[in-house]
Amino acid sequence: MEIKLTPGLEGQAQEPATQENTAKKYGSGSIEVYATPAMVGLMENAAVNAVDHLLPEGYATVGIHLDVKHLKATPVGMKVTAKALLKEIDGKKLFFTVQAFDEKELVGEGTHTRYIIEVDKFLEKTQGKISR
Numbered sequence: 001m002e003i004k005l006t007p008g009l010e011g012q013a014q015e016p017a018t019q020e021n022t023a024k025k026y027g028s029g030s031i032e033v034y035a036t037p038a039m040v041g042l043m044e045n046a047a048v049n050a051v052d053h054l055l056p057e058g059y060a061t062v063g064i065h066l067d068v069k070h071l072k073a074t075p076v077g078m079k080v081t082a083k084a085l086l087k088e089i090d091g092k093k094l095f096f097t098v099q100a101f102d103e104k105e106l107v108g109e110g111t112h113t114r115y116i117i118e119v120d121k122f123l124e125k126t127q128g129k130i131s132r
Contacts, residue, residue, distance in 0.1 A: 003055060003116065005094070009086040011050025013042050017074045017102070034074035039082070039108045040066060043098040046084035047112050051094060061094060061114040062122070068110030074102040084112065092116040 015021070021038035023029030028037050044063050052060055074080055081101050088095040092115055100108035 003059075005051055005054055005086065005089055007086050007088060009050045009054070011046045011048065011084045012081060013045035013049055014079060014081045015042060017076050017078050017080055019076060022076065031073075032076055034076075034078075034080055034102070034107075036068075036070045036108075039070055039080065039100050040068055042080060042082040043068065043084065043100060043108070043110070043112060044114075046082040046098060047086075047094075047096045047114055050084050050086055050096070051114070055116065058119055059116060060119050060122075061116055063112065064093075064115045065113035066110065068098065068108060068112070070108045072102070072105055072107040074107055078102045078104075080107065082108075 017034040021035055022032045023035040024032050026035040026037050028035050048061060082098060084096045084098045086094060087097055094114045096112045098110055098112045099106060
């Protein structure tokens with residue numbers, strides 16, 4: 001497996017804050033603002049967008065660690081954009097800095113670690129949990 005990733009790769013993901021991704025809808029709070037779990041998912045998606053398209057066929061990344069702060073609330077109706085920057089590579093571990101912005105300001109930031117996996121082997125091992 002030859003993987004050609006280098007620090008400095010960037011990815012982005014965007015979505016609107018809607019009734020479907022509020023804290024109230026997720027059950028992570030009772031207020032109708034953009035949910036922390038939605039922001040975390042968007043940050044992970046930005047990291048995926050930075051690197052997965054550069055991996056050999058049959059390979060992907062999975063998230064294994066997050067350390068994120070949700071700094072400001074975003075109301076329904078605004079767009080949220082997440083950005084990920086690949087900072088370091090250690091074997092199959094990829095270390096990112098992540099940020100999220102609404103249309104006014106920085107709303108979240110942190111770090112995220114992903115791991116490169118061979119999809120078929122990963123799914124086979126995961127499915128093996130069912131038959132044990």
